[in-house]
Amino acid sequence: MIRRLEAREPAAQDGPGGDGPDGSSSWAVEVRDVGYSYPDGHVALDGVDLAIRPGERLALLGPNGAGKTTLMLHLNGVLMPTRGHVAIDGTRVEKRSLREVRRRVGLVFQDPDDQLFMPTLAEDVAFGPANFGVEGSALVASVDEALAAVGMTEHATRSPHHLSGGQRRRGALASVLSCRPDVLVLDEPSANLDPVARRELADTLLGIDTTMIVVTHDLPYAAQLCERAVIVDAGRVVADGPILDILEDSTTLAAHRLELPWGFDIAAMRDLSDRSGRGLPTG
Numbered sequence: 001m002i003r004r005l006e007a008r009e010p011a012a013q014d015g016p017g018g019d020g021p022d023g024s025s026s027w028a029v030e031v032r033d034v035g036y037s038y039p040d041g042h043v044a045l046d047g048v049d050l051a052i053r054p055g056e057r058l059a060l061l062g063p064n065g066a067g068k069t070t071l072m073l074h075l076n077g078v079l080m081p082t083r084g085h086v087a088i089d090g091t092r093v094e095k096r097s098l099r100e101v102r103r104r105v106g107l108v109f110q111d112p113d114d115q116l117f118m119p120t121l122a123e124d125v126a127f128g129p130a131n132f133g134v135e136g137s138a139l140v141a142s143v144d145e146a147l148a149a150v151g152m153t154e155h156a157t158r159s160p161h162h163l164s165g166g167q168r169r170r171g172a173l174a175s176v177l178s179c180r181p182d183v184l185v186l187d188e189p190s191a192n193l194d195p196v197a198r199r200e201l202a203d204t205l206l207g208i209d210t211t212m213i214v215v216t217h218d219l220p221y222a223a224q225l226c227e228r229a230v231i232v233d234a235g236r237v238v239a240d241g242p243i244l245d246i247l248e249d250s251t252t253l254a255a256h257r258l259e260l261p262w263g264f265d266i267a268a269m270r271d272l273s274d275r276s277g278r279g280l281p282t283g
């Protein structure tokens, strides 16, 4: 069932007052009444409520300027809310918890150049875990595992600046995976990828068991990767539900400048999803 949320309607989920999904354990991600204004006074978030279960894969949808990237930057304290709060696995995001929260939440930025800055890709992938105190053979293992997960092992010793756009994107994902985050947040992961790289990235992401938030305009990709979708518009959550229900609701999509690509067959996708159990086959 889709919850459509009107302006100022409280969006509490089962589990009042910040209780976890089962009444005892914590939400993987909890965003309560978060508001944020940029220094120039622009209100980007205006009371976001969102709770995500451990292991859930959530698509964060919405038109340009909706506040998706701003919200993502709140999940590991790159930005701090002007009002409300964010908690990761029960730990509030605040100055004194930043190190812990940043270990748990990995952000993969829209532009890989924001993420890769070392002389070689391997050094970039080692940077995060080394910063969190991993060393020696454990560090080598994290780097090897992360590069292998994104199919970039053979490029380990190359300069990120000499890689193609799609390779840089995969390298940026490896630089986050090497920290073994509990929550993985990706901003437009499929942008600029060729069809094979796009599918390979989907395979990689579907093979990762962490809680995942995928910020995207690519609705078929979102449906392939995620079971639940949230639409954000004008800094608020305006719809929340199973992704195929959201994508079938053309009125809600249109109201928020979202549309499926021409010829996309949502009924066929539902059929595939029903037959495959969880998620959709990618090949």
Ligand SMILES: Nc1ncnc2c1ncn2[C@@H]1O[C@H](COP(=O)(O)OP(=O)(O)OP(=O)(O)O)[C@@H](O)[C@H]1O
Residues within 6 Å of the ligand: 038, 039, 040, 042, 043, 044, 062, 063, 064, 065, 066, 067, 068, 069, 070, 071
């Ligand atoms: N540094 C900034 N200073 C002032 N306003 C900003 C800044 N960054 C973003 N904004 C504004 O905040 C709002 C939300 O921006 P945000 O980047 O979060 O949107 P988005 O949903 O990620 O959009 P897109 O789909 O285009 O990536 C927009 O109106 C934007 O103009």
Ligand SMILES: [Mg+2]
Residues within 6 Å of the ligand: 068, 069, 070, 187
């Ligand atoms: Mg954005």
